[in-house]
Amino acid sequence: MTLLAEDVWFRYGRRGPWVVRGASLAVAPGEVVGLHGPSGAGKSTLGGLLAGLVAPSRGRVTVDGVPPRPDRRAGRPNPVQFAHQHAHLAMDPRWSVREVLAEAGAGEVPAELVPAALLDRFPHEISGGEAQRVNVARALLAGPRFLVADEITASLDAIGQARVWRLLLARVRARGIGVLAISHDRPLLDVVADRVVAFADLTAPAGAEPDGTSPDRAITGSW
Numbered sequence: 380m381t382l383l384a385e386d387v388w389f390r391y392g393r394r395g396p397w398v399v400r401g402a403s404l405a406v407a408p409g410e411v412v413g414l415h416g417p418s419g420a421g422k423s424t425l426g427g428l429l430a431g432l433v434a435p436s437r438g439r440v441t442v443d444g445v446p447p448r449p450d451r452r453a454g455r456p457n458p459v460q461f462a463h464q465h466a467h468l469a470m471d472p473r474w475s476v477r478e479v480l481a482e483a484g485a486g487e488v489p490a491e492l493v494p495a496a497l498l499d500r501f502p503h504e505i506s507g508g509e510a511q512r513v514n515v516a517r518a519l520l521a522g523p524r525f526l527v528a529d530e531i532t533a534s535l536d537a538i539g540q541a542r543v544w545r546l547l548l549a550r551v552r553a554r555g556i557g558v559l560a561i562s563h564d565r566p567l568l569d570v571v572a573d574r575v576v577a578f579a580d581l582t583a584p585a586g587a588e589p590d591g592t593s594p595d596r597a598i599t600g601s602w
């Protein structure tokens with residue numbers, strides 16, 4: 380079972396600039412792949428495509444040959460879970476942390492990620508770093524085969540980052556979960572990932588646009 384993007388193109392709206400331009404990428408079970416690139420390059424968009432949150436305009440994203448999506452009839456969550464960069468936005472503000480986690484799945488919640496004192500608080504009552512840890516715990520509770528981890532420790536200090544990654548890596552290695560770790564922090568990726576891919580290296584050459592879109596409208600990293 381491999382998470383696979385094959386010649387994936389994506390743009391927001393029918394006439395927007397291409398944000399993802401012919402990207403191909405594979406994540407194997409148990410592998411941690413780093414995705415590095417400047418702010419605004421399109422890393423989160425590609426992460427969302429790999430998690431099935433949005434569909435490619437062209438190309439395919441598959442897990443074991445089928446697009447990643449939940450199987451609602453069988454009650455199975457999406458095999459590719461997405462831990463969102465903007466953790467607060469990914470939580471229902473009316474739900475306590477306990478409810479957010481219970482909805483994801485049953486199982487032990489690592490206290491190092493979510494201390495018991497946080498469980499009965501609501502999203503607006505926890506910090507950005509705490510919200511990121513709740514989101515990581517939630518993604519793990521869903522029992523994923525793959526995890527897209529989008530800047531999951533950006534709101535944490537260095538010690539907090541190290542703790543979350545140590546715990547996460549131990550769990551994903553034990554369960555054979557493949558991870559796409561997205562960050563603009565290259566030194567962090569060099570430590571946590573088995574290999575690091577530069578977003579720019581996933582970009583098709585100018586002139587390869589499927590419908591002749593002018594290359595100068597393509598986004599290749601805005602900073």
Ligand SMILES: Nc1ncnc2c1ncn2[C@@H]1O[C@H](COP(=O)(O)OP(=O)(O)OP(=O)(O)O)[C@@H](O)[C@H]1O
Nearest residue numbers: 391398416417418419420421422423424425563598
């Ligand atoms: N929903 C949207 N509608 C229109 N454009 C969008 C949308 N989401 C993102 N974009 C644009 O797509 C481009 C890529 O955004 P994306 O969030 O994927 O980049 P990123 O590399 O993850 O950036 P960062 O590191 O700053 O999070 C940006 O120019 C952004 O403005």
